[in-house]
Amino acid sequence: MAILSCFPGLKANVRVGGELAKEYDAPPEEVEARSKTFEFHKLRSRVGEGTPYSLSYIEAKPGESFEFVIDTRSIKLEHSQKPQKFKVTATLDGFRAHPKLFSSEVFTFSKCLTGSPKTGISETTFNFAALDILEKPVPEKDIKKQIEEANNYGKLLIKLELIHTKPLSSQPINFDLATPKPPVLEVAEKILKGKAVDSKTTFQSEPTYVPSFIDIDYADRKRRPFAIFEFRYRTMEGLIREFIVPRPQEVIDVEEEYMRIKSIKPEIAVEPRGIKREPMDAALFAARYKQRRLEDGKVEIDLTDD
Secondary structure, three states: OOEOEEEEEEEEEEEOOOEEEOEEOOOHHHHHHHOOOOOOOOOOOOOOOOOOOOEEEEEOOOOOEEEEEOOOOOOOOOOOOOOOOEEEEEEEEOEEEEOOEOOOOOOEEEEEEEEEEEEEEEEEEEEEEEEEEOOOOOOOHHHHHHHHHHHHEEEEEEEEEEEOOOOOEEOOOOOOOOOOOOOOOEEEEEHHHHOOOOEEEEEEEEEEOEEOOOEEEEOOOOOOEEEEEEEEEOOOOHHHHHHOOOOOEEOOOHHHHHHHHHHHHOOOOOOOOOOOOEEEHHHHHHHOOOEEEEEOOOOOEOOOOE
């Protein structure tokens, strides 16, 4: 759960397929470097000198929908005679979704509005999809642009701002809303520059009515957020390849392995009498026999004597 030390109680999570995603800590140097790229509005309820920025990794599950869950109940609003609300803006793989306004509560951000009054307004949900990594050449003229686009892959970011709503300002939307581009679901391996990005955000839209919008003022004239939560997503294999999650330790059943080796090369499978056989850790077994991992995930064991 993403929590900020300078805002005790302020929380943000990503719910994937109906379950809260487990969060994995990003390297401290990565968090520090990234936090310095933002400027923040300082609320009176902020405590300490900590930066109101959080960065963590989560597991993406291709084919599943996802949503943000934000708990602002602990935030004390500024003293003001104007009605106050929170504004949340989500950026998904570089696409800036139309923001939402909400009061101090547990708020779920699971969809956004897209389209225009002329072509029709849609309600768009967020989903994960697999990203195919291809070994193919990239035209020299396209490399820079594709690298810039791929730099946004695998990133979810939400910004929280404090705003004031203007009275009697509700009116039908008369402007175009941001609409995501068709998803890119394959990329050349060289474009990713070593990152284990293996999934992508996609969107599913359904027509809806033309809503009204509310005119607002920002509590901060510079329109700076008071807090930012960022999530980098990968499949579990991607998290392991980037060393965010340790690879599970393999344990070999010695009883089963002994019988298999005995059937192949009986002379080296002599079992000492009176010694109890116990499951052996893979590391200990590896010290006795040479091993090589195959592409299908199986382990090839070299039984030669040298």
